[in-house]
Amino acid sequence: MKNKETLLKRIEYLRKSIPDNKKNLLIFNEKNIYYLSGFYGKDSSSSLLLTENKIYLFVNFIYYEAAAESVDPAETELILSDKKNKALYEIIKKEGLKEITLESGSITYSDFLNIEKELSELNITIKTIDFPLKELRQIKDETEIEIIKTNCKLTETCVDFVKNRNSDELKQMTEAEFAFEMEGFLIKKGASSRSFDFIIANNKNSSKPHHVSENSKINSGIILMDFGMILQNYCSDITRTFLIDDINENINKKKFKDIYQIVKEAQLTALSACKEGITAAELDKVARDYIAGYDYGDNFGHSLGHGVGLSVHEPPFISPVNNQILKESMIITIEPGIYIPGFGGVRIEDMVIVGKNKCERLYNDSKELIIIS
Amino acid sequence: MKNKETLLKRIEYLRKSIPDNKKNLLIFNEKNIYYLSGFYGKDSSSSLLLTENKIYLFVNFIYYEAAAESVDPAETELILSDKKNKALYEIIKKEGLKEITLESGSITYSDFLNIEKELSELNITIKTIDFPLKELRQIKDETEIEIIKTNCKLTETCVDFVKNRNSDELKQMTEAEFAFEMEGFLIKKGASSRSFDFIIANNKNSSKPHHVSENSKINSGIILMDFGMILQNYCSDITRTFLIDDINENINKKKFKDIYQIVKEAQLTALSACKEGITAAELDKVARDYIAGYDYGDNFGHSLGHGVGLSVHEPPFISPVNNQILKESMIITIEPGIYIPGFGGVRIEDMVIVGKNKCERLYNDSKELIIIS
Numbered sequence: 001m002k003n004k005e006t007l008l009k010r011i012e013y014l015r016k017s018i019p020d021n022k023k024n025l026l027i028f029n030e031k032n033i034y035y036l037s038g039f040y041g042k043d044s045s046s047s048l049l050l051t052e053n054k055i056y057l058f059v060n061f062i063y064y065e066a067a068a069e070s071v072d073p074a075e076t077e078l079i080l081s082d083k084k085n086k087a088l089y090e091i092i093k094k095e096g097l098k099e100i101t102l103e104s105g106s107i108t109y110s111d112f113l114n115i116e117k118e119l120s121e122l123n124i125t126i127k128t129i130d131f132p133l134k135e136l137r138q139i140k141d142e143t144e145i146e147i148i149k150t151n152c153k154l155t156e157t158c159v160d161f162v163k164n165r166n167s168d169e170l171k172q173m174t175e176a177e178f179a180f181e182m183e184g185f186l187i188k189k190g191a192s193s194r195s196f197d198f199i200i201a202n203n204k205n206s207s208k209p210h211h212v213s214e215n216s217k218i219n220s221g222i223i224l225m226d227f228g229m230i231l232q233n234y235c236s237d238i239t240r241t242f243l244i245d246d247i248n249e250n251i252n253k254k255k256f257k258d259i260y261q262i263v264k265e266a267q268l269t270a271l272s273a274c275k276e277g278i279t280a281a282e283l284d285k286v287a288r289d290y291i292a293g294y295d296y297g298d299n300f301g302h303s304l305g306h307g308v309g310l311s312v313h314e315p316p317f318i319s320p321v322n323n324q325i326l327k328e329s330m331i332i333t334i335e336p337g338i339y340i341p342g343f344g345g346v347r348i349e350d351m352v353i354v355g356k357n358k359c360e361r362l363y364n365d366s367k368e369l370i371i372i373s
Numbered sequence: 374m375k376n377k378e379t380l381l382k383r384i385e386y387l388r389k390s391i392p393d394n395k396k397n398l399l400i401f402n403e404k405n406i407y408y409l410s411g412f413y414g415k416d417s418s419s420s421l422l423l424t425e426n427k428i429y430l431f432v433n434f435i436y437y438e439a440a441a442e443s444v445d446p447a448e449t450e451l452i453l454s455d456k457k458n459k460a461l462y463e464i465i466k467k468e469g470l471k472e473i474t475l476e477s478g479s480i481t482y483s484d485f486l487n488i489e490k491e492l493s494e495l496n497i498t499i500k501t502i503d504f505p506l507k508e509l510r511q512i513k514d515e516t517e518i519e520i521i522k523t524n525c526k527l528t529e530t531c532v533d534f535v536k537n538r539n540s541d542e543l544k545q546m547t548e549a550e551f552a553f554e555m556e557g558f559l560i561k562k563g564a565s566s567r568s569f570d571f572i573i574a575n576n577k578n579s580s581k582p583h584h585v586s587e588n589s590k591i592n593s594g595i596i597l598m599d600f601g602m603i604l605q606n607y608c609s610d611i612t613r614t615f616l617i618d619d620i621n622e623n624i625n626k627k628k629f630k631d632i633y634q635i636v637k638e639a640q641l642t643a644l645s646a647c648k649e650g651i652t653a654a655e656l657d658k659v660a661r662d663y664i665a666g667y668d669y670g671d672n673f674g675h676s677l678g679h680g681v682g683l684s685v686h687e688p689p690f691i692s693p694v695n696n697q698i699l700k701e702s703m704i705i706t707i708e709p710g711i712y713i714p715g716f717g718g719v720r721i722e723d724m725v726i727v728g729k730n731k732c733e734r735l736y737n738d739s740k741e742l743i744i745i746s
Contacts, residue, residue, distance in 0.1 A: 042570070044583070061674025062582040065714050082674065104482040109475070110503050112482040130483050180560050187553050190588070193570065197415070209435040210417070215563070301434025301455065341438050 004072055006143060010036055013136055022101035022127050025050045029106035031310040032133050039070035040233055056091055085115060089122060099125035103132060138307055138315055139329045148331055151231040152351055152362035154189045155238055159365050161185050167244045167372050175200040175213040182227055191229035195236060195312040199226035203250050206344040209302055209337060220245035222256060222344045228312060235312040237333055238363060239349035242370040251344060259338045263346045264367045266290040266336040270304060274334060274352060274359040280322035287336040296338045305333040308351055330354040377445055379516060383409055386509055395474035395500050398423045402479035404683040405506050412443035413606055429464055458488060462495060472498035476505060511680055511688055512702045521704055524604040525724055525735035527562045528611055532738050534558050540617045540745050548573040548586035555600055564602035568609060568685040572599035576623050579717040582675055582710060593618035595629060595717045601685060608685040610706050611736060612722035615743040624717060632711045636719045637740045639663040639709040643677060647707060647725060647732040653695035660709040669711045678706040681724055703727040
């Protein structure tokens with residue numbers, strides 16, 4: 001996404017939204033840098049300086065050529081910056097800046113101390129701001145919505161891919177191999193990468209919400225799949241829990257089906273409640289109360305969901321302690337779960353766009369329990 | 374790696390090595406937590422508190438069951454910690470601690486400010502320490518060396534896998550597809566994951582040291598492959614640059630071969646110089662001077678190498694400004710390169726164990742230019 005107008009709008013918005021006394025903003029978060037400049041340097045330690053009239057992007061030798069291809073020189077001055085902060089200090093002097101505001105949520109305390117020391121030697125006043133794009137990045141614009149919708153459509157084809165496997169095939173693979181096969185399917189569909197390490201959790205492993213896929217063969221029973229892909233730098237995220245073979249061999253299937261039903265209803269209830277105006281905590285409570293009504297409250301120990309965009313986990317966090325009001329064009333997950341150590345777990349996760357009067361689901365598959373046989 | 378003795382030795386070493394007035398250490402880095410406790414919670418926001426007599430591990434609901442399986446309850450008390458830092462403050466009160474030292478290199482400045490505020494309300498004195506395991510983690514112990522050696526042996530089989538392809542096969546794939554195929558090969562060999570996003574760079578793309586593999590078909594010419602895998606949480610890292618077809622179609626092959634020869638000799642010269650006692654900057658200079666002797670100094674804009682272990686990039690950094698003396702049992706990369714924007718680049722990267730009188734190479738393949746036809 002290198003749409004010049006979009007970038008200019010964001011910069012204008014940012015310049016207006018930050019307090020008057022924090023105008024020279026130094027940004028470290030690589031996703032924020034991409035959001036403002038079009039250059040995405042993963043782990044590149046780049047920084048972007050937004051003054052009242054100019055934008056400077058500092059990148060090292062390794063990323064310089066890629067950055068030069070990504071940014072519009074009319075908007076952003078690209079600066080080769082190999083020795084820690086030296087090029088930055090030269091620009092500060094050249095511009096005659098008296099104060100700098102650092103993005104404090106994306107710099108370690110050690111790095112902050114270093115830069116603070118060096119800037120105070122230059123008689124620069126230092127201020128901080130936590131996450132200057134926090135509000136704006138939560139409300140997705142048309143281009144972002146389009147990319148994420150396309151991403152989710154592609155992601156959902158992988159659910160069909162899994163549904164159409166038979167259990168004998170699955171049982172010849174390990175969790176890790178199956179995770180890899182699913183990723184391969186999505187790469188072929190156009191993903192540039194996975195959006196996180198896929199969680200493929202069989203039977204007992206499914207009670208760990210962030211289980212690390214193992215090199216043990218898949219057996220009949222529960223298969224929880226939490227996965228997602230990156231398309232044009234934007235993420236998707238989905239979880240489905242299926243049953244492999246309709247038998248009691250490794251799992252009490254009656255108990256599993258009961259839990260599945262509760263999670264499914266909790267999820268559908270939350271989907272119905274999700275719209276502009278509800279707070280994150282209220283939405284979380286809808287699903288949490290439903291699950292607690294069946295005495296599984298203690299088995300749903302994580303938040304109901306989170307925002308998705310350039311990061312797979314980003315604000316707004318749909319947690320019991322977040323009283324933020326949800327707004328139109330936020331894109332979030334809704335993912336209740338029940339986890340029983342030693343038995344297994346169920347999680348069902350959708351991504352939705354928050355709308356004025358309802359939410360728009362980005363996956364269209366049915367939530368009826370799928371049994372792979 | 375859950376060897377109890379190893380963990381105890383590390384904890385003892387750490388307790389001895391930190392200053393007397395910084396004994397209650399709060400660690401946030403997930404790799405440091407693994408190194409001391411055996412629990413690896415990727416992106417889990419866990420923390421570990423090391424007091425003079427006890428070790429507490431704070432993990433949230435999502436990771437609790439996995440942590441319970443990983444740590445030895447005789448050594449480490451596992452604490453369920455869902456509400457930000459609340460459980461920590463209870464332990465601090467229970468233990469009657471008067472001061473806490475925070476690991477400042479692994480916490481954002483925003484998070485530091487929060488925890489500082491809350492701790493000072495409890496009348497706790499706050500100190501900081503940058504990277505308390507920096508020295509120890511650089512010197513690999515026997516178990517670590519064994520795991521990394523095994524990892525590199527497996528990683529090297531992927532070089533053979535690539536060598537044995539023919540050019541027609543490669544030219545039917547995109548960079549991204551080929552990256553994925555290589556990763557699949559390594560997963561089958563036993564890798565739990567890639568150690569970073571593979572860099573597969575064809576022709577002009579190879580002049581960007583950290584090129585992002587693209588969805589464009591591979592052509593005859595340069596193919597630079599920088600990849601690595603994770604085995605038992607330890608990383609490998611290797612780069613090879615091959616030629617696809619011995620023709621001039623997309624690349625001036627004479628020029629490429631000249632550059633290849635220079636990088637190869639620079640790399641071999643640095644390998645010969647690498648042993649205990651040399652400084653990182655001196656070692657870097659060996660390769661840098663060699664390349665500068667052919668007037669390509671400006672085309673080698675990154676450091677010669679870096680340490681490898683639980684992180685794929687970790688100290689010691691083999692850079693022109695690091696005067697640290699290399700020691701036996703450090704494991705580092707040696708990876709000179711020449712990058713010519715608009716033409717392409719060559720990088721050759723090995724991993725080695727620093728020894729008393731020489732280094733031990735962890736890959737055994739020849740450096741003669743491989744032509745895939």
